[in-house]
Amino acid sequence: MGRKPRTLRFDAFELDCDNRQLRRHGRVIELGSRYFDALALLVTRRGELVTKQAFMDAVWQGIPVTDEALTQCIRTLRRALGDDAANPRFIATVPKHGYRFVAAEPRSAGARARPRVSQLGGACALTGLAAGAVAGLVYGMIAGTGGGGQVMILAAMIGALGLIAGSGLGAGMAAAIAWRGRADAWVVAGTAMGGLCVGALGNLLGREGVALLSGVPIANVTGPFEGAVIGTATGLVAWVALAGGGRLAVLSVSVVSGLAAAGLIFLSGGTLLAGSLQALQHGLSGFRLDVAKIGFLAGEPGLTRTALGWTLAIESQIFIFAIAGGLLVVRRRLIEPDRS
Structure with missing residues (x-):
């Protein structure tokens, strides 16, 4: 018997980690590979502070990048989710430290x-x-x-x-x-x-x-x-x-x-x-x-x-x-x- 696919859910979204797809009501939303990894990291650690260094280690895996790369990544994710930095429903900024995923897990389908x-x-x-x-x-x-x-x-x-x-x-x-x-x-x-x-x-x-x-x-x-x-x-x-x-x-x-x-x-x-x-x-x-x-x-x-x-x-x-x-x-x- 095959392993059940690992899917993370929030609001109307599904993050299919095995097939590396973000879906909203079944409709696929395209994300780049690193942006997908960044979103998966945030959702997996729902409610926790994810530091800039954690992103660098898990997403860019030691490749030197500027802070602007992470800023652009978060900006793209917010756009894909329909989020607003000033009034976040999904990704909240923790100034000078990192980001936190704030969406609650849905109760049921x-x-x-x-x-x-x-x-x-x-x-x-x-x-x-x-x-x-x-x-x-x-x-x-x-x-x-x-x-x-x-x-x-x-x-x-x-x-x-x-x-x-x-x-x-x-x-x-x-x-x-x-x-x-x-x-x-x-x-x-x-x-x-x-x-x-x-x-x-x-x-x-x-x-x-x-x-x-x-x-x-x-x-x-x-x-x-x-x-x-x-x-x-x-x-x-x-x-x-x-x-x-x-x-x-x-x-x-x-x-x-x-x-x-x-x-x-x-x-x-x-x-x-x-x-x-x-x-x-x-x-x-x-x-x-x-x-x-x-x-x-x-x-x-x-x-x-x-x-x-x-x-x-x-x-x-x-x-x-x-x-x-x-x-x-x-x-x-x-x-x-x-x-x-």
Whole structure:
């Protein structure tokens, strides 16, 4: 049986001494060989004073260097860790003597994950709300027949649906990360499960709720299948974003997964927002939206099958791009090193 790799942990960082890598949430931060040795010395002697001579002996191993070399080493380490010499979280200066590593050892992988996953869930909820409000506003202006008040009400209602959808996806995403302690392929499964649950809830409210209140059964509204598909597409984007993928990679995956999700829903006969509004218009008398106008913008004589395909593509892309943007904001604040 092989020896367990020696890994030193602090805050969101892992110092893999066997593989000589510094990682933050799984993302490798490049360090020169001597700088890595200096950081390992500091972390190993956490809380102790490490003198200049100790650095010279352990890092430079007797090679004559100036004090400036050590100063530059510490400056580089602070930059890599996002630390501030004036208000240190990791490396504190002991004037005229040396340096001390002051970061406490993390309590557990779960404790490290909680602040991050809570902000992920919040980001997904807020961006879902924003995407839903935008969609409701646009559809209200295009198809509304009751004036500006109706447009605002529709934007608020669909914004609330987006909030619920984003919260469900964010909860599944956060649960997977909290369980695994990192962003990996299980994020996709967790987000898909969150989407499935939200889709099932939305279907129940859209069909059974309306039927209960009006006595009219409504068919062909968004359900668990569509929720799971959108959840899977969003989970792929989250995996790439939170595992450290570049912004271009996140953008590319958002486009491809959004179009793939829309295509799968379209081919299966499913629907998202526009199709659900069409089902409500057909099932409820006095429904004050003329959804055929949405199809007119696509050059169709109404909300035809072709027009529905276009709305599926646009709606999925708006929602997934919104979530991707929120994840990138969270990543910049919590995963990427502070550049200040």
